[in-house]
Amino acid sequence: MDKNKIQVIVVGGGLAGLISSICLQKAGVNTLLFEKKEYPFHRVCGEYISKEVKPFLERMDLFPDHLKPSELTRFQLSDIKGSMAEVDLPLGGFGISRFQLDDFLYQKALNAGVKVKTKTEVSDIVFQDNEFKINLKTGETLTSEFVINAYGKRSKLDKTFDRPFIQKKSPFLGVKYHAKVNFPKDLIGLYNFKGGYCGVSHIEDDKVNICYLARRENLKEYRGIAEMEEAILHQNPLLKNIFESSEMLFDKPEVINEISFERKASVENHMLMAGDTAGLITPLCGNGMAMAIHSGYLASSSIIKLFEGELKNRNEVETEYQNIWQKNFSKRLWVGRKTQNLFGNQMRAGLSVKFLRNFPSIAKSLIQQTHGEVF
Template identity: 45%
Template sequence: MNQSKVVIIGGGLAGLTAAIHLRKLNIAVTLVEKNTYPKHKVCGEYISNEVVPYFQWLNIAVEDLRPTDISKLQFSTVSGKTINTVLPLGGFGVSRYALDNFLYQKALADGCHVIHESVENIHFDNGKFTIITSSGTTIQTDLVIGAFGKRSNIDIQLNRNFIQQKSPWLAVKAHYEGSFPNDIVGLHNFKGGYCGVSKVEDNRINICYLASYKTFKEHKNSDGYQKEALEQNPHLKNIFKNTKLLFEKPLTISQISFEPKLPVENHILMIGDTAGLIHPLCGNGMAMAIHSAKIAAEVIDDYIHQRIKTRAQLEKNYTQHWNQTFKSRLKTGRLLANILLKPKLSHIVFRIVMIAPFLLPMIIKKTHGQPITISA
């Protein structure tokens, strides 16, 4: 039986960042991740610059990946009308294929123990977790961080509320080669969803869209949906016309839920998409995942060093901090998505923003945070 002070289930952006943070604090960490690296993931692959000070503190030299510097947003309606604005903080584009592997290598170098297996069962009793993996490995630990993504079999085992509801959303992502500005992230509305377009490293263009299953199922496949739904927006039509698919085929994930989730369930501290998923149109999901890892690592450090005395207080502190940081952003994201997917309402809001363009940066700020700093 393996023993570890902290076990992180899931080795995506949030899980790996939490592992690196905890190891910086000299806390023993085991990370359980079913996949190996590198691996492509369905993701917008744009990160707000709010993470930069935190990455610097963690000694994560993301600049080594040669990410693109993104400073502008272009938004278009279904009909192709556009608004352009400067992003308040700006950000950078980097693929999950490169970034997750980069963080994984750093976590290993920092002394994190990684097990490449899936988790079959988690049981909590008498202040201890017992985790059983697919190969029968048993791990005992005091603390568990849940970083297992948008939707997992573990959610079913924990009987989480959102998992009981069928979600009407799916997402499609691929990389392309072609012509697209380095400094722009495009957000293009179409009937049934919206599509993000931006550059990542190596001059690749990431195109990732969220679509309602109701509209998607009317078409035979993603190619048909692209031509008959996305390309009704002239900007998207022009982008697809002038790019070439680099993947064998686009990646697709379904049953994406934006329903509220609890930050702590069954005494597990949830981070990243496992704790709450913001609509991709807000462009802040990756930064939020990274920030949530910081919050979890800090409260765990306080608990281990007796600055937080009880598990109940640990869970309360984490929940409060998580809600203060993210709850309003998630509500704003759901509101914006509802507006964009109602053509008449979207048109009214677009007209208002055209008359008062200063409103758009204000809306962006509502879904983003301040630069993430470390308290002395």
């Protein structure tokens, strides 16, 4: 094995990309990671992580204790009119900003020996003669034996690869704030409004994450996001109170358009897809960060097994990853897609609140189905 040769290139320096690159490098697999932005930076994200991944992070010395993530143990749901129900989270989770967590993992990747190129964009990836040619926007071309794509929800690369989901217009946009506001530190609130829902929970440093998913058609009716929030989100009195009593910490909100929950493949043209690149869970399930961490680990593990002789060839790596991805994530993505239909509509949201209130044990079981096993 040539230790100077790049064996794996990881495209995208979010949770899945950083975790996979750290695992690979620690196993002795020479890894290069590309991230088009420069750390630290914000991402539109609910910033809640299920505790299913905490033992893994602790085992790998990747849990950010020093940042003092919030402990989240309760879940509160409201319909559009503000009627509420509450249940304990079966496993619980912790809240931490992507601004802090991604930067922490980036430093861990550097310390592990991962080569990282920030402010560098990949324009195309071609598989030829049993290796990958990675073309950069600068005109440079590199080669590697494997590629893990972890570039997120939506990218120019999806169009380059002509992925099926990218052909469909998505009706959703995501908006995120950090705020100082009086909100219970152990609570995740999910509050419905017409055509969408908003998650509220604590992260580090006594800050609160306010992140919502809305239909783009809502925005078209108004001059901007603030006007839409006042006209649509404030119809829910709970959200109206939260927004009006918040000291917003951003100059302007973080926004992402064209959020797609369509099915995606976990392997395409021999490239392993991880995190949101392989499948985006609906935000109301609140588990995308845990899925990204877990899928990054699984993608790296499949490649490591080849280099350690447990798997024989590329085909076995791809098959192993596809199978283990399906086993761990396909059901919860399906449950998330089905559950999403209950939200953003007063009648369906009202029924959901009543169900949560009257059948808490069944509701907890449904929540558990959108979360994975501790690993």
